Amino acid sequence: MKTVQIIAEVRKTVSDARSGGAAVGFVPTMGALHEGHLSLIDAARSACDFVAVSIFVNPTQFAPGEDLATYPGGIEADLSACEARGADLVFVPDVETMYPRGAVTSVSVSGLSETLCGRSRPTHFAGVCTVVTKLLNIVRPDKAFFGRKDFQQLVIVTRMVEDLDIPVEIVSCPIVRHADGLAMSTRNQRLSAAVRLQAVALHAALESAVARIRQSHPPAAEVIASAREYLSTNAPDGEIDYIQIVDPQTLRDVETTDRIVLLALAVKFPGARLIDNMLVDSAGEGQ
Amino acid sequence: MKTVQIIAEVRKTVSDARSGGAAVGFVPTMGALHEGHLSLIDAARSACDFVAVSIFVNPTQFAPGEDLATYPGGIEADLSACEARGADLVFVPDVETMYPRGAVTSVSVSGLSETLCGRSRPTHFAGVCTVVTKLLNIVRPDKAFFGRKDFQQLVIVTRMVEDLDIPVEIVSCPIVRHADGLAMSTRNQRLSAAVRLQAVALHAALESAVARIRQSHPPAAEVIASAREYLSTNAPDGEIDYIQIVDPQTLRDVETTDRIVLLALAVKFPGARLIDNMLVDSAGEGQ
Numbered sequence: 001m002k003t004v005q006i007i008a009e010v011r012k013t014v015s016d017a018r019s020g021g022a023a024v025g026f027v028p029t030m031g032a033l034h035e036g037h038l039s040l041i042d043a044a045r046s047a048c049d050f051v052a053v054s055i056f057v058n059p060t061q062f063a064p065g066e067d068l069a070t071y072p073g074g075i076e077a078d079l080s081a082c083e084a085r086g087a088d089l090v091f092v093p094d095v096e097t098m099y100p101r102g103a104v105t106s107v108s109v110s111g112l113s114e115t116l117c118g119r120s121r122p123t124h125f126a127g128v129c130t131v132v133t134k135l136l137n138i139v140r141p142d143k144a145f146f147g148r149k150d151f152q153q154l155v156i157v158t159r160m161v162e163d164l165d166i167p168v169e170i171v172s173c174p175i176v177r178h179a180d181g182l183a184m185s186t187r188n189q190r191l192s193a194a195v196r197l198q199a200v201a202l203h204a205a206l207e208s209a210v211a212r213i214r215q216s217h218p219p220a221a222e223v224i225a226s227a228r229e230y231l232s233t234n235a236p237d238g239e240i241d242y243i244q245i246v247d248p249q250t251l252r253d254v255e256t257t258d259r260i261v262l263l264a265l266a267v268k269f270p271g272a273r274l275i276d277n278m279l280v281d282s283a284g285e286g287q
Numbered sequence: 288m289k290t291v292q293i294i295a296e297v298r299k300t301v302s303d304a305r306s307g308g309a310a311v312g313f314v315p316t317m318g319a320l321h322e323g324h325l326s327l328i329d330a331a332r333s334a335c336d337f338v339a340v341s342i343f344v345n346p347t348q349f350a351p352g353e354d355l356a357t358y359p360g361g362i363e364a365d366l367s368a369c370e371a372r373g374a375d376l377v378f379v380p381d382v383e384t385m386y387p388r389g390a391v392t393s394v395s396v397s398g399l400s401e402t403l404c405g406r407s408r409p410t411h412f413a414g415v416c417t418v419v420t421k422l423l424n425i426v427r428p429d430k431a432f433f434g435r436k437d438f439q440q441l442v443i444v445t446r447m448v449e450d451l452d453i454p455v456e457i458v459s460c461p462i463v464r465h466a467d468g469l470a471m472s473t474r475n476q477r478l479s480a481a482v483r484l485q486a487v488a489l490h491a492a493l494e495s496a497v498a499r500i501r502q503s504h505p506p507a508a509e510v511i512a513s514a515r516e517y518l519s520t521n522a523p524d525g526e527i528d529y530i531q532i533v534d535p536q537t538l539r540d541v542e543t544t545d546r547i548v549l550l551a552l553a554v555k556f557p558g559a560r561l562i563d564n565m566l567v568d569s570a571g572e573g574q
Contacts, residue, residue, distance in 0.1 A: 007452065105396045105416075105450035112391070129392075130451070137452040163392035164417070165294065165424040 001083045003090045007138050010091050014052060014139055017088070022049035026141035026168075028132060031055040032072035033081050036176040036184040040145040041085040043173050052139050053082050054091040060103050061127030067272075072186050091139070098134065107133050109156045109163070115251050116152045116264055117275065120241050128153055129160050136166055143169045147176070149183050151262060151277045155251060175276075177203065187272035194237075195269050201234035202267060202276040205243075209263050213280050217258040220245040231267065241266035241273065248279055288370045290377045294425050297378050301339060301426055304375070309336035313428035313455075315419060318342040319359035320368050323463040323471040327432040328372040330460050339426050340369050341378040347390050348414030354559075359473055378426070385421065394420050396443045396450070402538050403439045403551055404562065407528050415440055416447050423453055430456045434463070436470050438549060438564045442538060462563075464490065474559035481524075482556045488521035489554060489563040492530075496550050500567050504545040507532040518554065528553035528560065535566055 004010050014024055025048030027040045033055075044051045055078055062068035075092065082090050106126050112118075113125040136144065146154045158170045176184045181203035182196075191199055205227045212223055224243050231240055247254055248262040257280070264277035291297050301311055312335030314327045320342075331338045342365055349355035362379065369377050393413050399405075400412035423431065433441045445457045463471045468490035469483075478486055492514045499510055511530050518527055533540055535549040544567070551564035 011454070101446075101450070103450070104398045105394065105447045107392065107394050107451070109392045134450075134452045137454060140454075159388075160392045163388070163390070163421075164394070165421045167298070167424060167427075 001079075001087055001090065003079060003092060005092055005094065005097065007093070007097060010052070010089065010138055011140075013089050014050070014141075017050040018140075023143070024048060024050045024052065024139070024141040026135070026139045026144045027051070027053045027087075028135050028144065028146075029053060029055055030057045030071065030186070031078050032074055032186040032189075033078045034176075034184045034186060036147055036149060038081060038085050039176050040147060040173050041082065041087055043171065044143070044145050045086045047143055047171065048141075050089070051087045052089040052091060052141065053087045054093075054135055054139070056091070056093055056098060056131070056135075058098070058127060058131040059095060060099070060130060061124050063121060063123050066121070067187075070190075072189060091135075098131070103130065106130050107160060107164070109160050112152070112156045112159060112251050115246065115253075116242060116244055117266060118152070120266070125153070125156050129156065132157055133160070133164070133166070136161075136168055141168055143171050145171045145173055147173050148279070149175045149185070149275065149277070151248070151264060151279075152251060155249070181207070183274075183276045185272075185274060187274065190271035191269060192271065195271065198235040198237055199267075199269060199274060201231055201238070202265060202274060204234065205230045205265065206263055206276060206278045210278055210280050213257045213261070213263075217256070220253070220255050220257055220261070223257060223263070227263075227265065231265075235267060235269075238267040238269045238274075241268055288366075288374055288377065290366060290379060292379055292381065292384065294380070294384060297339070297376065297425055298427075300376050301337070301428075304337040305427075310430070311335060311426070311428040312338045313422070313426045313431045314338070314340045314374075315422050315431065315433075316340060316342055317344045317358065317473070318365050319361055319473040319476075320365045321463075321471045321473060321475075323434055323436060325368060325372050326463050327434060327460050328369065328374055330458065331430070331432050332373045334430055334458065335428075337376070338374045339376040339378060339428065340374045341380075341422050341426070343378070343380055343385060343418070343422075345385070345414060345418040346382060347386070347417060348411050350408060350410050353408070354474075357477075359476060378422075385418070390417065393417050394447060394451070396447050399439070399443045399446060399538050402533065402540075403529060403531055404553060405439070407553070412440070412443050416443065419444055420447070420451070420453070423448075423455055428455055430458050432458045432460055434460050435566070436462045436472070436562065436564070438535070438551060438566075439538060442536070468494070470561075470563045472559075472561060474561065477558035478556060479558065482558065485522040485524055486554075486556060486561055488518055488525070489552060489561060491521065492517045492552065493550055493563060493565045497565055497567050500544045500548070504543070507540070507542050507544055507548070510544060510550070514550075514552065518552075522554060522556070525554040525556050528555055 025044030107129040312331030
């Protein structure tokens with residue numbers, strides 16, 4: 001496995017691999033890797049001949065006051081994990097390499113970026129889109145792998161790639177959860193033991209909502225009200241940022257649940273804002 | 288020469304050429320080609336093995352009320368001209384091909400897009416940046432050729448390509464002028480004979496301003512005032528949109544002229560808004 005800090009060296013390494021006929025897979029990350037990230041490397045490893053991973057805590061997707069300064073690191077453990085899972089190349093640029101002249105150019109996707117997490121993080125997805133565009137232009141992969149925990153990010157990046165004709169296939173991968181159901185997240189490590197117990201309520205609220213939808217397809221507002229009540233009771237230290245039921249393609253709120261819907265929520269706990277979601281297909285299957 | 292309407296066919300044609308070792312040059316245009324455009328094809332022909340041209344009147348860079356509906360066409364003459372100048376491929380997509388699901392994704396360059404033409408055309412450069420990104424992703428050229436008549440566009444596209452790590456070299460080409468000095472423009476054909484005579488004043492005002500700067504490096508405000516007066520007298524049917532003296536990299540207004548400066552102006556005549564510019568280097572040479 002090669003660890004590279006220089007853009008030109010990434011290009012050369014990938015280009016050499018491709019000239020040998022290799023299909024190139026890419027997993028962009030912000031490091032502090034957990035099994036969720038590593039499952040993306042596994043997926044890339046299965047689908048492609050050459051696997052590139054990036055580790056870059058992108059400052060432009062954090063707003064002032066968010067947790068950029070305290071975002072977890074741990075590059076040595078990350079590199080070992082990448083190697084163990086079979087990555088061929090890890091790109092670890094510094095901020096100067098990625099933004100040598102600041103960040104005046106921006107890529108944005110209107111209509112999909114203002115709802116859900118975009119409500120409380122209005123500049124977040126432009127930061128994500130811009131850095132993903134840059135990384136895709138640097139690595140030029142055939143396929144790029146994104147997890148469904150950041151469902152809105154996945155939808156936005158997929159749309160951006162289509163709209164800008166970026167020649168890459170975006171591959172969507174399932175959420176990886178702890179045994180008790182909590183979705184894996186780098187930010188989970190910031191929770192106190194007591195709050196960590198409460199955080200299970202995110203998944204439980206979603207499970208319960210999916211069960212209600214499967215049973216009787218109640219109006220979205222009813223499902224949301226129940227989930228809200230469940231979270232208030234079972235995660236008293238959490239401040240609900242949003243609970244929404246939306247169309248999984250347009251991300252627009254829906255009123256009825258007798259169709260494919262995405263249940264998505266975000267809760268601010270002391271130390272970390274957590275997100276989770278479940279997709280419910282028309283047959284009522286939670287995914 | 289191949290004329291292609293389908294994105295996949297462009298990709299395949301360019302990819303085949305590249306696999307044979309060809310360096311790929313690209314000239315994006317909106318058609319109604321004149322010698323200015325054709326000089327870009329010549330430059331691409333000299334520098335590259337395979338030359339792709341696009342002809343697409345991009346609706347997203349026109350604001351409501353601008354001249355999208357009346358923008359000149361003439362595809363047959365354009366294709367003949369491309370063939371005569373040695374283009375290998377002309378991409379002629381329709382709007383549905385370029386924007387099959389609308390235009391929600393946008394690329395913008397802040398700080399460079401709000402001055403000069405951006406003052407009266409605030410959404411123009413986001414439209415340009417987005418379509419250029421798309422075209423570069425479709426064609427994937429080694430070099431792309433832009434004329435200096437649209438100097439602000441050249442600066443913005445160059446910065447965008449650097450910021451987004453798009454692997455292409457932007458090549459800047461000189462303004463091509465009519466014998467009387469008027470910069471070639473598709474929109475010149477909309478001028479009445481009387482206004483066409485007045486339009487020479489744009490170039491003459493710039494020439495005179497360059498001469499003043501060469502001679503004594505007067506304050507920018509003085510040079511601008513003289514140019515404004517000259518245009519009022521010699522192009523009475525023209526409404527001055529702007530006359531600015533700026534740093535050619537940052538496009539910020541400068542106060543002094545004893546440095547490299549760009550003189551740029553835009554004048555609205557009945558039928559067409561025209562732009563022109565001259566670069567004056569530190570030795571006082573107009574370019």
